[in-house]
Amino acid sequence: MADVLIVSADGGKLATLIRELDDRIADLDVSVAAGTDAGEVDESTECLVFDSGSADSAPGRLLGEVRSAYPTLPFVLLVPPEGAASIEEVLVADRTTVLRRRGDATDAAMLANRVQTLVESDRRERKLERERERFDTLFEVLTQPVVEVEFRDGVPIVLRVNRAFEEVFGYEEATMVGRSLDEFVVPPERQEEAVSINSRVQDGEMFAVEVTRQTADGEREFLLQNAVYPDSDVEFAMYTDITERKERERELQRQNDRLQALFRNARSAVVEYAYYDDEAIVERVNSRFESVFGYEGETLVGEPLDRFIVPSDERGSISDIDERVKRGEHLDEEVRRETVDGVQTFILRNTPIDTGDRVRGYASYVDITQRKERERELERTKRHLEDSNEALRRKNERLEQFASVVSHDLRNPLTVARLQAEFAEESGGDEHFERLHTSHERMEAMIEDLLLLARAETSVDTDGTVALASRAKRAWEGVRTPGAKLELDLPGASEIRGDPELLGHVFENLFRNAVDHNDRPVTVRVGVLAENGERTGFYVEDDGCGIDPDSAGQATDYGYSTAESGTGFGLSIVAEFVDRHGWELTIGDSTDGGARFEIRWQGPEGTGTNSGV
Template sequence: MTATHTVLYVAPSVDAAADAVAALERAADGLDVDATDSAAVVRERAPTVDCVVYEEPAHDGAGETRPTRATVVDACAAPPVGGERTPIVLRAATTDPAAARRLEGIDGYVRRTDDPSEWTHLATQIEWACGADGGANDDPRDAGAEPIEERGATLEREHERLTALFENVPAPTVRYQFVDDDPIVRDVNDRFEAVFGYDRDDVVGENVDDYIVPPDLESDAARLNEKLLSGEPIQAVGRRRTADGDRDFVIDVVPVEVGERSLEGFSIYTDITEQKRRERELVAQNERLDEFATIVGHDLRNPLSVARGYLEVAEETGDPAAFREIEAAHDRMSGLLEKLLALAREGAVIDDPEPLSLHEAANRAWNAVEIDTRPTPALELEDDAVLEADRDRLLEVLENLIRNAVEHGNGNESEIDEAITVRIGATETGFFVADDGAGIPEADRSAVFDSGYTTAENGTGFGLAIVEGIADAHGWTVTVSASRDGGARFEFDGSRADETQPELANVDGPEPPRGDR
């Protein structure tokens, strides 16, 4: 407001009068508001104030003591000798805007709604009705200004255009107002409801941060609010909480008053979750390529040197043992290359997941793994589950874990006295693969998924890294612990499917035998 204006708010009830005083004085610093529901007070006070606001009652309850619109118009009329009439702003729920401004004695109009911004609109109407320089009876028509009725109509059209723009912004948008330094939601558009999953009725009037700021980002949100209060436009990238979980957004916040303390503004959220996911995949892929190059340059050098050395011996002596060593070195390199190729594709986007039977996949994986140890290991299947997975990658996970259990289950002992038993079954949120072998020391469990980690003399150290990569690609969490029999237990969380699926997909290949080989 450009100056202080005295306002008499004519309300249909005492409670409405008190509410109006509080709301108007919050909406504008330059208003000195009194309110009444008495016709006698209107007749007495109307000629002495800068503007009268008449709130039309929802039902006709006016009588001798309650003011009507006619009472207010008469009280605000110009005195017989000298002086000017007092301008009137009508606040009504049902009157047509154009018709309202044609009513005799009415200078401005505001539609009565539940939208808190209505009070700001009303404060602007009061200022215009009072005159741009703040005089109580200055008529803007005298200075060639736009008539009050026309300016009110213009304001109404602008309000409707802004409302349409707000609703049609293609990104989720929040209109906020700071109350006691808390960003309170005044409105949200339809895209906000669709993307964030919160109903407008639930969030309007609430602290927006309580709904959309993850707990670990509360301090960042507080710093953001400090900048907004200072009137600083902001663009930031961050996570925000939706009804379906956290997502990544570009956050554009525009205060109503730029460059000075501003209590109101708009926040626009552009969803970049998929873009961030692709960026993370690209970073992971580049890291895998670096790792691939390092391993090729380092790990293949040893068996290649061995093969070259024995080739010289074979050329000089013709010793059959030298040729066997060359063959073993070649087998070693072949195994390394197979693992490296699997590692290079471990984080690739998986094919469309489908509902698969854990038992069926476990049996097929068990049948696919070549096992040369004696005594013959055994497979025990516990509770079945429906998993949501890429079938080929799931088989790869199970095959790696079965091979790991069979080859490393007895530690580094050269003589195996007891057969290893591998157990596979369902958990509440996924599945597990466990064995009764030597287990993994607790101190080493954090490193077992690192590429190249192995305790075996001839191990590649890639099998468990591949397992973790495939789990990550599915969005699962894999952990390692001790099994109930003292061996290793790998547990996959988040892998169970919606078991209301109509049918399970078949795992390709012939039906393998179950249990012991």
């Protein structure tokens, strides 16, 4: 249907007027309905024009029909110049306009202007009404408390509140309307703040401010946002509850304050870093870091961390730690770092922080240098105790062996001496005195060997320097070697670390063993053992009858001897003194079929415990 409908009993008379009206209001569709009723009016009609035709026409019936169906539809009544004045008085209200026709060309212009004005005004009002309805709906359904107020003498008087406001603040709308908003929601200690906010609102300012308000659940924090009607003292205020958010912010702030206090006052060195282009860049350090590593924070910030604290000889080996840090791993690693006191040992603890933009975190360095030294000292003490226990065990073993010797081995020559003394008293024969003298000599030799072993338990100087050649010669001179010969194969290198006295007794007992266990004069040879051009020990060998393989395993046992005049302590002394140096004794055959004793030290020459020099 038409936007503008002209109802007339005689449409033909208005043909010219309609054509001119179409030209003047091009955005509206104009049509004519013959008759005097409103049958063709519908929802699309935006303006109804009724041509009364004569002064006697009665438009009241048509207007009544229109208003019953469309109360707000604009209505224009065209009346003849001679129409009754009472018509204007009856129809002038309710969006109804009366126009008197002049009967000339001005009628179309006058009608077009009036229709255009009425339609545009109606459109604006209907738009405002729709917006008002939408706003009222929104006002009621908002989950945030909303209040509409009007300022009267500077006081915000409540006009209405939504349901959310009633629930949050605990007051029904009927209780609040007509009274000051501040009276209900502003805590006493916040009145001055409320006055300042009211002043800003009356100045037309729109803002969002955080406030504390009294609610049904006590005081809570809100974000207050306002909207002011232009050229009006009416405004809307919306309250968004931010109590939980503010509490989270305060808790985060408290945590951050504690973290910063911990960062500043930590006993360990702490650095905050962030990765840029695959490098850990310093963002800040605490005072402990500055004192430990010797750099001011201003010097370090913005610089790669590793460049300052990683020892130069370890920079090629830290890539694994860097990769793990970049992956955001928590670390607890032992590392070495360069400090003002030199390279120290630390426990590196990495704590990554997920910020979403790049790898960040905190690295703390706990100095464990003293702890490591204590651990090493404890390890040394432990080894010392173990060595002491082992020495005590050996001493106890020796005591048991000494007791056995005293109770058994010394008893035999004592018994022989006693019998020979008795025989000498009875017979007076010289042969008994000679046997008595031999028994005394054997007991004296055994006692000397026992005393020698006892002294070795308490006093050993294994750090001395011993010349092998001179020590071997001196030992040879101290042993009775009738007809025997000594050969030394010690080219150029003849010094080792060891106890000169004990090493002398080793040579003496090995020489005596070679002489006493062979029936003919022997040649004894002393030489150096070597492997891969390095000395590993020395040997003593002879060209005698050698050692019976069946008895080789017992050769170093206390009291064991295959010689009738032997004490049984010679090779035992050799084994004990070699062991006291940390060396190793091996018994075998020489190339000439005699006995060969090899003494080897542990480790490379000059570096192992009690090794050669």
